[in-house]
Amino acid sequence: MALNLVLSDSLRAAQKVVAHFPELETIFRASSKELMALGVEEEKAAALTSAGLIERASRTISWLDKKGYFLLTIEDPDYPSNLREIFDPPFVIYGAGRPEVLEEPSVAVVGARRPTPYGRAAAEKLANDLAASGLVIVSGLARGIDSIAHWGALGSGKTIAVLGSGLDDIYPPENRGLFRKIAENGAIITEFPPEMPPFPFHFPLRNRVISGLSLATVVVEATRQSGSLITARLSLEQNRDVMAVPGSLTSDLSRGTNWLIKSGAKLVETWEDVVEELPSPLRERLLSRRTEEKKKMPAMSPEEKRVFDRLSVETPIHIDELVEAADASVSEMLGLLLNLELKGLVRQAPGKYFLRSL
Secondary structure, eight states, X not given: OHHHHHHTTOHHHHHHHHHHOSSGGGGGGSOHHXXXXXXXOXXXXXXXXXXXXXXXXXXXXXXXXXXXXXXXXXXSTTSOHHHHTSSSOOSEEEEEEOGGGGGSOEEEEEEOSSOOHHHHHHHHHHHHHHHHHTOEEEEOOOTTHHXXXXXXXXXXXXXXXXXXXOTTSOSSGGGHHHHHHHHHHSEEEESSOTTOOOXXXXXXXXXXXXXXXXXXXXXXXXXXXXXXXXXXHHHHHTTOEEEEEOOOTTOGGGHHHHHHHHTTOEEOSSHHHHHTTSOTTHHHHHHHHHHHHHHTOOOOOHHHHHHHHHOOSSSOEEHHHHHHHHTOOHHXXXXXXXXXXXXXXXXXXXXXXXXXXX
């Protein structure tokens, strides 16, 4: 913990220090000069040798306990095994929620900060379907596709958020409510100490944790300079699958995803496209689970069945179009759609658009 408080954002220096001092407690008895020779900045070397550092670490642990948060070190048997396998795993993970979720099979869904309506609908449906199949959705709690993926997953399963800041400085601030929802049935983790701000250079570091936790990374809308492509590259370096949702030829937000597909990434249209690339026997278990669920489709009235048949699993349809096709009133259509939504057959996208869930 003391080492992390000083070197959480200096991975290379931290690795050198740990390699040089196999007995961690000897780090804090070293001289600043000795630490600086290993690549530690002068200010950080002084912090590592300061008298109050261990006490500061103790206070941080007490703060975590008071908040009901958890702490995992790389030596902890509960440290997520997928993350431990990467080249530069975090030495310490601070977390909120349920730590056991970190060991469940997961897939990352990432993308643009300002997605198009198409990207929003694609990310929400894909995350919802993958979570319903039994996978945990991993993303970065950022604006745009990340937040949409978290919300989509919460509708049918679990999700993990990886922060680029500390647990006491949630970014973006408008996602504090989402933070609380995720903690109820998933986990929020970070390698940064609780009060650490969201410095821009933290997010590329955060991306390796997103990909490192996941069996595969799916990109939904990204420019050629997008941070999501950094996550995709890290996934490849970590020997994980990279997939992408194709987009419009006229949208700049599709250039990154379409380039990934041209470069060999798996083209994703449905949740099955993702699951088919996962290792066996997990793949077979997830596919058979969804097949059994589809066989148990709830009963529908004739009116509900007509509305359900008109909906698509991929293209959102506006309520006005449904009303016109059915020659029904808006209130009647809303009632039918609500019944279908309660049965888990239909879900609503932003702007009064509707899609099938199955």
